[in-house]
Every structure is written in structure tokens, then in C-alpha cells.
Amino acid sequence: MMENEHDINGTASSDQKDGEDHDCTTTSTTTSIINTSIHLLKEEADLINRIRDILHLDEEIQQSSVTDRLSPQKHHNDRRFSINNITLSAATLEFKIERVKQKFAAGSMEEAFYECWKIPSEQRTLEIWKLGAESSKKLSCFAVAERWFSEAINACRSHNTDLNIKLEQARIARFYSTYLLRYPMIDIRVDSRGKGIYAKRVISTGEDIFTDIPIVHSQTVDTLTISPACATCTTSLLTPSLYFETSWLQMSDKLRKQIEDNWPKMTIVPCTGCHYEIYCSEECRLKAWVSYHRILCPSNNSATVELYQFCANRQIIVRETWNSIFSPMIIAKLWAMIIIDTVDHLVNDNTSSSSIINSIETSTAIERAKEKFSDFISTGDETYVYTIPRMLRIMQNIFDHSSLPFRYEVDEKEFTYRFYQIACNAQSFSSPTYAAMIYSHFLFNIRNDRNLCQILQKYSHGEPRDQVFGGLFLLQSCLNHSCDNSVEIMDCQVTPEQAGIKVRCKHQLKPGDELTINYVDLGLGRRARRAMLKRAYNFWCECIRCRFEGDDCNSCTECRKYSENNRKSFPACSRCRAAWYCSADCQKRAWKRGHKIICRDWTKERSSSSAN
Numbered sequence: 001m002m003e004n005e006h007d008i009n010g011t012a013s014s015d016q017k018d019g020e021d022h023d024c025t026t027t028s029t030t031t032s033i034i035n036t037s038i039h040l041l042k043e044e045a046d047l048i049n050r051i052r053d054i055l056h057l058d059e060e061i062q063q064s065s066v067t068d069r070l071s072p073q074k075h076h077n078d079r080r081f082s083i084n085n086i087t088l089s090a091a092t093l094e095f096k097i098e099r100v101k102q103k104f105a106a107g108s109m110e111e112a113f114y115e116c117w118k119i120p121s122e123q124r125t126l127e128i129w130k131l132g133a134e135s136s137k138k139l140s141c142f143a144v145a146e147r148w149f150s151e152a153i154n155a156c157r158s159h160n161t162d163l164n165i166k167l168e169q170a171r172i173a174r175f176y177s178t179y180l181l182r183y184p185m186i187d188i189r190v191d192s193r194g195k196g197i198y199a200k201r202v203i204s205t206g207e208d209i210f211t212d213i214p215i216v217h218s219q220t221v222d223t224l225t226i227s228p229a230c231a232t233c234t235t236s237l238l239t240p241s242l243y244f245e246t247s248w249l250q251m252s253d254k255l256r257k258q259i260e261d262n263w264p265k266m267t268i269v270p271c272t273g274c275h276y277e278i279y280c281s282e283e284c285r286l287k288a289w290v291s292y293h294r295i296l297c298p299s300n301n302s303a304t305v306e307l308y309q310f311c312a313n314r315q316i317i318v319r320e321t322w323n324s325i326f327s328p329m330i331i332a333k334l335w336a337m338i339i340i341d342t343v344d345h346l347v348n349d350n351t352s353s354s355s356i357i358n359s360i361e362t363s364t365a366i367e368r369a370k371e372k373f374s375d376f377i378s379t380g381d382e383t384y385v386y387t388i389p390r391m392l393r394i395m396q397n398i399f400d401h402s403s404l405p406f407r408y409e410v411d412e413k414e415f416t417y418r419f420y421q422i423a424c425n426a427q428s429f430s431s432p433t434y435a436a437m438i439y440s441h442f443l444f445n446i447r448n449d450r451n452l453c454q455i456l457q458k459y460s461h462g463e464p465r466d467q468v469f470g471g472l473f474l475l476q477s478c479l480n481h482s483c484d485n486s487v488e489i490m491d492c493q494v495t496p497e498q499a500g501i502k503v504r505c506k507h508q509l510k511p512g513d514e515l516t517i518n519y520v521d522l523g524l525g526r527r528a529r530r531a532m533l534k535r536a537y538n539f540w541c542e543c544i545r546c547r548f549e550g551d552d553c554n555s556c557t558e559c560r561k562y563s564e565n566n567r568k569s570f571p572a573c574s575r576c577r578a579a580w581y582c583s584a585d586c587q588k589r590a591w592k593r594g595h596k597i598i599c600r601d602w603t604k605e606r607s608s609s610s611a612n
């Protein structure tokens with residue numbers, strides 16, 4: 001997923017072996033179970049109002065209903081239902097359950113859901129929660145279906161994989177329906193690894209499958225100071241003074257002018273409040289200001305200076321093990337976006353400023369704003385946060401003490417959850433207007449000026465490093481890993497204003513085949529790849545390559561037997577040279593079981609890369 005691995009838990013050993021207990025980390029928060037939220041209850045109330053209109057139902061309902069739990073102030077336009085709590089007798093309950101089943105079997109989903117909903121929530125059985133979930137799903141109310149599947153899971157005494165998958169499918173329908181309509185050749189399905197993307201038709205090698213733009217992004221700490229770029233559209237803003245660094249000051253005015261005249265023209269618009277963020281245009285500046293920077297700009301919140309300094313100081317970051325491809329700034333931006341969405345919502349709903357603080361409307365608006373980021377998986381070692389106390393404190397200072405209209409608490413749990421959301425999902429990308437491209441344009445412009453070319457040889461230090469960003473992409477983040485990946489991620493100018501990624505098919509895919517990418521450097525050996533994936537993404541890779549590739553010449557790839565005293569090594573597979581066998585029998589068995597698939601692919605791959 002990344003060019004470099006996220007070096008987040010410097011603890012995993014690189015020689016973990018098959019058969020070991022790999023559960024050394026715990027899952028902090030996953031998307032599989034969602035708790036009943038006020039936001040989802042509001043969706044349910046809207047559905048009930050809709051059904052009541054469709055079915056022309058006017059009678060008052062004598063029961064405790066979802067709307068009772070919503071603020072009377074906010075929902076003054078909703079039809080009110082009586083708050084009387086009633087308990088149905090066993091016979092009535094049985095009769096009502098029977099009626100739900102009949103309505104459902106008859107295909108009348110509005111009536112089936114309405115009948116389910118009329119049963120007091122305390123008396124809803126597992127079957128009722130399930131039927132309510134199925135009927136609301138059929139009515140395309142995926143948020144309601146999610147809540148009811150979630151309640152069905154709670155009503156189940158034991159783990160129910162089927163219900164968990166259904167819950168996840170309802171979430172997928174809610175989050176990804178626009179993508180799936182736009183890209184009919186793919187589908188999103190769930191298994192024990194979470195979501196994954198699958199081909200629905202034959203996809204040919206080299207075919208572009210989909211594009212995606214990030215919901216939130218930030219430049220990586222390792223390129224931030226050396227390769228400046230527009231914080232919004234990611235276009236390189238490399239100037240000659242930044243490229244030539246200290247040599248720039250040693251040059252004569254005449255030489256500097258000659259260079260500037262030939263350097264590709266660019267506009268640099270700095271933030272009007274701080275000197276940390278730069279943009280390529282006023283539109284990009286405004287876009288950032290409106291969506292997150294007004295919360296993070298040091299001119300509005302002095303606590304953010306420390307975060308900017310932390311990101312700019314690579315030495316500290318490396319020392320503190322935050323040398324990952326993603327920047328802590330992306331987490332701060334994500335929280336800033338949640339806060340801005342919340343405020344916008346409250347303003348649109350005309351919530352009075354006095355009731356913003358800690359009101360139920362505010363909690364609902366925060367929950368609604370968080371929803372946008374809720375489908376990104378977040379798994380990792382819960383204790384990791386203790387190793388980066390400084391970052392937690394910086395974030396708390398920014399969000400707990402800023403002049404926000406309400407309190408947004410960044411506690412350890414929230415920090416860890418967001419940290420792993422970014423660690424598991426962030427994808428590196430950049431604008432196709434790279435720093436190297438700007439520099440090569442410059443070289444092209446001066447190609448006929450031999451004298452200038454000669455002088456510059458003294459100052460030039462080769463191709464500049466390109467700007468790299470880490471971003472959260474809603475659809476792309478559903479791609480699972482395989483060391484024998486079937487698709488590749490490429491940088492792409494998705495819209496004239498926004499850079500993003502494009503997913504391109506690497507090997508032909510048949511319907512049902514999974515689209516997979518590689519999260520780590522595939523040039524590494526199996527042991528190192530697996531250790532890195534475990535450490536950075538919290539899973540033990542069981543892809544076809546990891547299953548049928550060997551570790552080294554001292555252990556048999558098939559039966560895992562070690563060569564005696566490590567003196568005599570086992571012979572390697574003569575085609576791929578990535579598997580070793582203690583006997584011809586082991587080799588034959590491995591070939592039949594699956595080695596032939598990766599042996600063929602890797603032999604092909606190697607010969608094509610050596611031909612290039």
C-alpha cells in the first residue's frame with residue numbers, strides 16, 4: 001500500500017515462523033460492530049415518517065419509540081409519538097411476530113418494518129431484529145439496516161458470522177453505492193479479512209479499473225521540507241532557491257536571474273495567517289481554509305505550532321519512531337474536518353450558540369461528522385500509544401484547549417483508533433506534476449545555453465526528490481494485500497483540481513478474482529515481508545506466494561525440515577530459485593499444491609524485469 005512500510009511498532013521480530021502464535025497484538029476498534037447511535041436513530045425516525053406517509057397511517061402509537069430519544073427541540077417537525085412504555089403480553093407478542101413474518105413473506109417491506117418497529121425494543125427478539133434489518137435493507141435504508149443488524153448481533157448469545165457479514169454488507173451498501181454504480185466491473189465483499197474488492201467481469205491486463213481521490217491527505221514528513229508542494233492539490237512548488245539550497249546564496253545576481261528566467265513559472269500562495277502552508281492558487285488556499293486549516297492555522301490556534309514543528313523536524317520524528325510514510329498532520333486534519341462539519345451542521349440546523357456546548361444536538365452532529373471516516377478499518381497494538389506520549393499531548397493541546405465552540409476530546413482511545421486508521425489505510429500518492437518534472441523542464445529550457453549548463457554543473461545535485469502525500473481513499477482502502485498482487489496503484493490527476501490514484505490491472509482477472517495490491521517491498525524475502533505486514537498492518541500474510549515460497553536454503557519449503565547443522569543446504573527450484581526442497585517428493589508435492597502458480601508468475605516477472 002505504501003512505498004515504504006509504516007514503521008509503527010518497532011517490536012515485531014523479523015524471523016517469526018509459520019505455526020507461531022501470531023496474536024501478539026489486539027484489535028483496537030473495528031468497523032464490524034457499531035453501537036446504536038443517535039444519528040442512526042434519526043435515520044430510523046425518518047424511515048418511519050416515510051412509511052407512515054406511504055401507508056397513510058395517522059394513528060398515534062402507544063409505545064416508546066425511536067423519536068422519544070431524540071431531542072424534542074430539534075425534531076419539532078417530526079410527528080410525535082406517545083412516550084407511554086407498554087409491555088406486550090406473550091400472546092400478543094407472538095401474534096405480532098407472526099404478522100411481521102407474513103408481511104415480509106408477502107414482500108411488503110414497509111409494513112414488515114413498521115410492524116417490527118411497533119414492537120417495543122425491549123421485547124424485540126433476535127428474529128424481529130433480523131427481519132427489521134432485512135426489510136429496511138430492502139427499502140434501501142442501509143443506515144437503519146445497520147442498526148438493526150447490530151442489535152441482532154447483540155441479541156445473539158454466541159458469535160454469528162453470518163450476521164456480522166450482513167452488517168458489513170449494509171455498511172458497504174451505504175458507503176460505496178455511488179462507487180459501485182460508477183464502476184460496475186467491481187464488487188465489494190466481506191470475509192474474515194474484512195472488505196475486499198472483486199472483479200465482476202473479465203478485466204484485462206493494463207486496463208484501468210477505477211480512480212479515487214483522498215478524503216483527507218497530508219504531505220509525508222520525509223518530503224515536507226525538501227520538496228514543497230501545494231497542500232491541497234499536491235502539485236510540486238519547487239523553486240530554484242529551494243532546489244539549489246545553500247548554493248543559491250553563493251550565486252551572483254546575474255546567474256540567479258538567468259536561472260529564474262528559465263525555471264518553469266509557478267504561483268505560490270502562502271496562507272495569509274501562517275507561514276507553514278503554501279498553495280498553488282487562491283482556490284486551493286480557500287479550499288484548505290474552509291475544510292480544515294481554519295482550525296489548524298497557528299494564527300487561530302497557537303497550539304498547532306508544535307505540531308508543525310514536529311512534522312518539519314525529521315530528526316525528532318525518526319528518533320520517536322514516527323518515520324512512517326504518513327504524517328501526524330493527517331490525523332489533525334481529520335479531526336479538524338470533523339469539527340468543521342459539526343459546526344456547519346449545527347449552524348445549518350439553527351442551533352443556538354448557548355445550546356452548542358455539550359448539548360445532545362452537538363453529540364449527534366459530531367457523530368454524523370465522524371461517519372465519513374467510520375468505514376476505515378483500525379487495527380493494531382493498543383499499547384502503542386504509550387510509546388508516543390508527546391504526540392498525544394500535542395493533539396490534546398490542539399483540540400482540548402482551542403477556542404472551539406464545543407469540546408472535542410482526544411483521549412488515548414480516540415488517538416489510538418485514529419492512529420491505526422491512518423496506519424492501516426493511508427496510501428501514498430502525488431500529483432503527476434512532480435518536482436523532477438519541474439527540474440527536467442528547466443534543463444530542457446537551458447539546453448542550448450552551453451555556458452549556463454557548464455556553470456550549473458558545479459551547483460547541481462541531480463534530480464530533486466519528488467513530493468509524496470499520504471491520503472485516505474474510501475474505495476482504494478478496501479484493497480487487501482497479496483505478495484502476488486493483481487493490480488497496481490498509480491498517481492493520477494483525477495480532476496483538474498485534485499490529484500489522486502488510479503488502479504490498473506496487472507494480471508488478467510476473471511469474475512470473482514480479488515483485486516489485490518502490495519503493501520510492502522516485494523523484493524524482500526518471505527520472512528521479512530510477513531514480519532513487516534504483521535508489524536505495520538496487524539495480519540499474518542497467507543497469500544499464495546507466502547504459502548509456496550521458501551525462506552532460505554537451510555529449510556525445506558514444503559515440509560519445513562531444517563538441514564542438519566546448517567552445513568548442507570537444500571537445492572533450490574531451478575526456475576524461480578525462491579523455494580528449497582529436502583527431497584524430490586517434497587518438490588513434487590509442493591508443485592502440485594500450488595508452487596507451480598507462483599513459480600510461473602515469478603519466473604515471468606523476473607525475466608521481463610531483466611529484459612527491461
Ligand SMILES: C[S@@+](CC[C@H](N)C(=O)[O-])C[C@H]1O[C@@H](n2cnc3c(N)ncnc32)[C@H](O)[C@@H]1O
Binds near residue numbers: 194195379480
Ligand atoms: C487497507 S485495509 C484493506 C481493507 C480491509 N480488509 C477493510 O476491511 O477495510 C488493510 C487491512 O486489511 C486487512 N488485510 C489486508 N490484506 C490482508 C491479507 N492479505 N490477509 C489478512 N488481512 C488483510 C488487515 O487488517 C489490514 O490492516
